[in-house]
Amino acid sequence: MENTDPAPPGRTAFADRALTAYLETLPLPRARLGGGAGDWRVEEVGDGNVNFVYRVLGPSGSVCVKQAPPYVRVAGESWPLTPERVVHEYRALEEHGRAAPGALPAPLHLDRDRHLLVMEYVEDHTVLRHRLGRGALHPGLGEQVGDYLARTLFATSDLALPAADKRALVAEFELNTEMCRIMEDMVFTEIYRDFHRNSWTSPELDAEVAAVRADTCVLIAAARLKDRYLTSRQALLHGDLHTGSVMVGATGSRVFDHEFACFGPMGFDVGGFLAHLLIAYFAADGRRGTPSPPEDEQQAWLLDQVEQTWDVFRERFLALWRSSGRGDSYPAALFADARGAAALEAERGAYLDRVLCDSVGFCGAELMRRLIGFARPADLTGITDPGARAACERAALRLARSLLVDASGHRSVRDVTDAARHARTG
Amino acid sequence: MENTDPAPPGRTAFADRALTAYLETLPLPRARLGGGAGDWRVEEVGDGNVNFVYRVLGPSGSVCVKQAPPYVRVAGESWPLTPERVVHEYRALEEHGRAAPGALPAPLHLDRDRHLLVMEYVEDHTVLRHRLGRGALHPGLGEQVGDYLARTLFATSDLALPAADKRALVAEFELNTEMCRIMEDMVFTEIYRDFHRNSWTSPELDAEVAAVRADTCVLIAAARLKDRYLTSRQALLHGDLHTGSVMVGATGSRVFDHEFACFGPMGFDVGGFLAHLLIAYFAADGRRGTPSPPEDEQQAWLLDQVEQTWDVFRERFLALWRSSGRGDSYPAALFADARGAAALEAERGAYLDRVLCDSVGFCGAELMRRLIGFARPADLTGITDPGARAACERAALRLARSLLVDASGHRSVRDVTDAARHARTG
Numbered sequence: 001m002e003n004t005d006p007a008p009p010g011r012t013a014f015a016d017r018a019l020t021a022y023l024e025t026l027p028l029p030r031a032r033l034g035g036g037a038g039d040w041r042v043e044e045v046g047d048g049n050v051n052f053v054y055r056v057l058g059p060s061g062s063v064c065v066k067q068a069p070p071y072v073r074v075a076g077e078s079w080p081l082t083p084e085r086v087v088h089e090y091r092a093l094e095e096h097g098r099a100a101p102g103a104l105p106a107p108l109h110l111d112r113d114r115h116l117l118v119m120e121y122v123e124d125h126t127v128l129r130h131r132l133g134r135g136a137l138h139p140g141l142g143e144q145v146g147d148y149l150a151r152t153l154f155a156t157s158d159l160a161l162p163a164a165d166k167r168a169l170v171a172e173f174e175l176n177t178e179m180c181r182i183m184e185d186m187v188f189t190e191i192y193r194d195f196h197r198n199s200w201t202s203p204e205l206d207a208e209v210a211a212v213r214a215d216t217c218v219l220i221a222a223a224r225l226k227d228r229y230l231t232s233r234q235a236l237l238h239g240d241l242h243t244g245s246v247m248v249g250a251t252g253s254r255v256f257d258h259e260f261a262c263f264g265p266m267g268f269d270v271g272g273f274l275a276h277l278l279i280a281y282f283a284a285d286g287r288r289g290t291p292s293p294p295e296d297e298q299q300a301w302l303l304d305q306v307e308q309t310w311d312v313f314r315e316r317f318l319a320l321w322r323s324s325g326r327g328d329s330y331p332a333a334l335f336a337d338a339r340g341a342a343a344l345e346a347e348r349g350a351y352l353d354r355v356l357c358d359s360v361g362f363c364g365a366e367l368m369r370r371l372i373g374f375a376r377p378a379d380l381t382g383i384t385d386p387g388a389r390a391a392c393e394r395a396a397l398r399l400a401r402s403l404l405v406d407a408s409g410h411r412s413v414r415d416v417t418d419a420a421r422h423a424r425t426g
Numbered sequence: 427m428e429n430t431d432p433a434p435p436g437r438t439a440f441a442d443r444a445l446t447a448y449l450e451t452l453p454l455p456r457a458r459l460g461g462g463a464g465d466w467r468v469e470e471v472g473d474g475n476v477n478f479v480y481r482v483l484g485p486s487g488s489v490c491v492k493q494a495p496p497y498v499r500v501a502g503e504s505w506p507l508t509p510e511r512v513v514h515e516y517r518a519l520e521e522h523g524r525a526a527p528g529a530l531p532a533p534l535h536l537d538r539d540r541h542l543l544v545m546e547y548v549e550d551h552t553v554l555r556h557r558l559g560r561g562a563l564h565p566g567l568g569e570q571v572g573d574y575l576a577r578t579l580f581a582t583s584d585l586a587l588p589a590a591d592k593r594a595l596v597a598e599f600e601l602n603t604e605m606c607r608i609m610e611d612m613v614f615t616e617i618y619r620d621f622h623r624n625s626w627t628s629p630e631l632d633a634e635v636a637a638v639r640a641d642t643c644v645l646i647a648a649a650r651l652k653d654r655y656l657t658s659r660q661a662l663l664h665g666d667l668h669t670g671s672v673m674v675g676a677t678g679s680r681v682f683d684h685e686f687a688c689f690g691p692m693g694f695d696v697g698g699f700l701a702h703l704l705i706a707y708f709a710a711d712g713r714r715g716t717p718s719p720p721e722d723e724q725q726a727w728l729l730d731q732v733e734q735t736w737d738v739f740r741e742r743f744l745a746l747w748r749s750s751g752r753g754d755s756y757p758a759a760l761f762a763d764a765r766g767a768a769a770l771e772a773e774r775g776a777y778l779d780r781v782l783c784d785s786v787g788f789c790g791a792e793l794m795r796r797l798i799g800f801a802r803p804a805d806l807t808g809i810t811d812p813g814a815r816a817a818c819e820r821a822a823l824r825l826a827r828s829l830l831v832d833a834s835g836h837r838s839v840r841d842v843t844d845a846a847r848h849a850r851t852g
Contacts, residue, residue, distance in 0.1 A: 158656040163610055164603045166656070171600035174593045184589055184754055192760050216769035219760050224773070227755040230584040230592070234657045328610055329653040334618050334645050343642035347650070 034060025083115035092261030099155030125249035142308025144253035150316035156236035158329035188226035191373035204390030233263040267358025275366035283379035286392035310413035364403030399423035460486025488547040509541035518687030525581030551675035568734025570679035576742035582662035584755035614652035617799035630816030659689040693784025701792035709805035712818035736839035790829030825849035
């Protein structure tokens with residue numbers, strides 16, 4: 001779950017000395033920190049709305065410790081949440097980390113009894129959403145996230161895995177039920193009806209919200225995507241990939257917070273990330289206060305990153321399929337001669353077209369829920385002038401509807417960026 | 427797996443007295459049999475190619491005992507096969523039996539250690555394939571199987587189940603890996619290449635088989651369906667529904683042999699069954715020896731059953747969705763007013779259209795593998811004149827290709843039966 005606000009002083013699960021004494025018993029974290037418990041310093045990390053998160057610094061390096069209480073930390077015991085989420089997060093770090101080493105924090109230790117994981121602490125990186133909210137760019141972003149998506153989604157799909165290995169992984173992640181339920185409810189259901197956690201810029205957008213809820217084309221499209229999320233087991237997803245779960249720094253991008261990991265349609269991850277680039281695109285207008293016709297430099301860059309993310313994802317995914325398509329799906333042995341190889345290559349393109357169609361739909365669904373639902377992002381909530389905020393949100397809502405109800409009409413990523421420009425200028 | 431021949435005298439896992447003594451310890455089987463072990467008679471059932479199957483008769487009734495050795499019984503230890511298959515068969519009997527009581531044998535006992543299940547013995551019923559092979563009809567067949575399909579597939583889908591219950595079931599059946607692997611290999615892969623277990627009417631169909639293997643449209647369509655089998659978790663399937671896994675009698679139809687049960691696309695079960703009605707349709711010509719232009723009575727009835735199976739499946743499924751759509755997919759609360767209800771009703775039709783498209787494709791794939799693969803059915807192998815057999819198989823191959831490569835072009839079940847008539851007359 002996204003952490004958009006500084007955390008209030010939370011209940012601390014671990015006293016500092018208890019934590020360092022515990023870490024001293026763990027080989028990998030101890031090696032990374034260097035020295036012994038007496039040399040280590042513990043800081044609680046402010047972003048922990050849901051979990052207890054600590055940075056531990058040693059002479060040689062630092063580690064991050066994340067402990068999941070059986071509830072949402074800022075809400076307390078009134079909002080129970082399975083602490084098993086940390087197990088799935090850790091296992092996803094392992095599976096995705098194998099596929100895309102360096103693109104996420106290295107997992108160092110899992111303690112299933114304490115519901116605690118230890119991973120690399122990513123130094124000198126900033127949460128992407130914070131950087132975008134300051135109007136800054138991060139060169140190479142689309143290339144880096146597109147590469148992460150291609151590697152992780154390909155490696156955990158039936159194109160790469162033998163069916164027996166894939167089925168074992170599916171069985172394991174099927175148990176992340178409670179976290180999946182949050183997505184099922186928040187993304188596809190609650191925002192379309194009266195629900196106490198929904199919020200939007202009111203009264204400015206009241207009419208738009210009423211119109212969305214009465215729009216049967218939107219409701220059917222959202223329900224169809226929910227059915228796809230519930231029934232597809234195409235690849236192991238991050239499950240909540242947005243600009244708050246990407247850290248950027250001089251050495252690239254790191255993806256973290258995999259606690260919603262589950263098998264699902266690839267487009268859920270791809271479209272989710274694109275939605276947050278598009279939110280930043282519309283939010284830039286809101287920050288300036290006056291919607292001004294020409295895009296600013298960041299906005300042009302953001303749409304370029306939308307295209308880059310998809311284009312790099314598509315090309316890397318295709319390259320991986322050509323070089324490493326050793327899974328049980330599309331068995332290479334059937335397409336060994338020249339005519340077979342050509343037919344398979346055409347089908348690879350068609351497969352990616354289907355992933356694009358899914359991605360466009362899920363992008364629309366994610367935009368919608370971030371505009372009028374519970375977890376509104378800081379890009380938008382940080383815009384203090386409600387009129388300016390409503391204006392850019394209204395434009396984003398237009399895009400959300402178009403992507404949601406006509407996903408298959410957007411046949412290339414350029415159709416998506418064109419639609420964003422069109423929605424912005426009304 | 428289908429049993430087409432009388433079983434050779436197999437190794438007996440249980441001596442009769444050991445079996446009756448064992449059954450005496452089990453409350454439900456004992457109650458159904460009546461009396462005590464001394465009153466019971468054990469018969470080995472001839473159809474057990476894969477498992478040891480016994481009928482046990484008592485004063486009040488009879489039970490069927492099925493024990494899975496860790497190999498395919500007729501092949502012996504040279505063909506290992508997980509004995510866990512019996513666990514999944516039993517669990518599917520429970521889940522499907524709850525949805526469609528009376529449509530399958532009542533499960534009475536599962537012994538996970540002995541890899542053994544006890545179920546109701548279905549008296550006075552004949553294996554449907556045997557009856558069809560004698561040119562006979564079974565009035566009400568399509569209605570009965572269509573009803574079974576609607577009830578079982580609906581009840582185990584996200585339309586009926588809360589997501590948490592469905593995910594737990596998916597996790598459980600994901601472990602039927604080895605049996606799924608047989609389907610993945612036999613239906614979608616092995617028949618399209620040189621493989622030692624493939625067989626067909628040779629040399630008559632050698633050219634056709636070579637043409638199928640060189641037909642990239644067929645290969646791509648089969649691979650795409652395999653990907654769908656590997657990635658979709660739409661409902662709990664029987665997994666091998668054909669005319670050899672349906673028993674018919676005066677009181678209706680009973681579906682059995684659920685050892686391939688897994689979550690997959692609904693169309694795999696629906697299309698699989700339709701394929702075997704169509705095999706019987708073409709086989710009727712082969713049995714007569716001379717292909718004669720007008721359909722005989724059984725053939726007309728068989729095509730009517732194809733239409734009945736689909737029509738009844740569709741109508742009952744829709745009725746269940748309207749009355750009992752309490753799952754997490756397509757949440758009813760979003761479609762409560764009149765306009766929402768009308769939109770949802772239209773979407774229900776679109777959902778069933780997508781199931782039909784899947785069913786047509788899987789029907790083509792199943793036809794193909796039963797004509798030129800390993801498990802050729804008795805309908806065809808029982809035709810002694812190779813010329814007559816090849817002629818009807820050639821017609822069936824034409825239909826298989828048309829359904830496989832143009833599944834979406836068959837927009838109603840009548841398009842399928844028209845295509846069958848067209849393929850029959852060349």
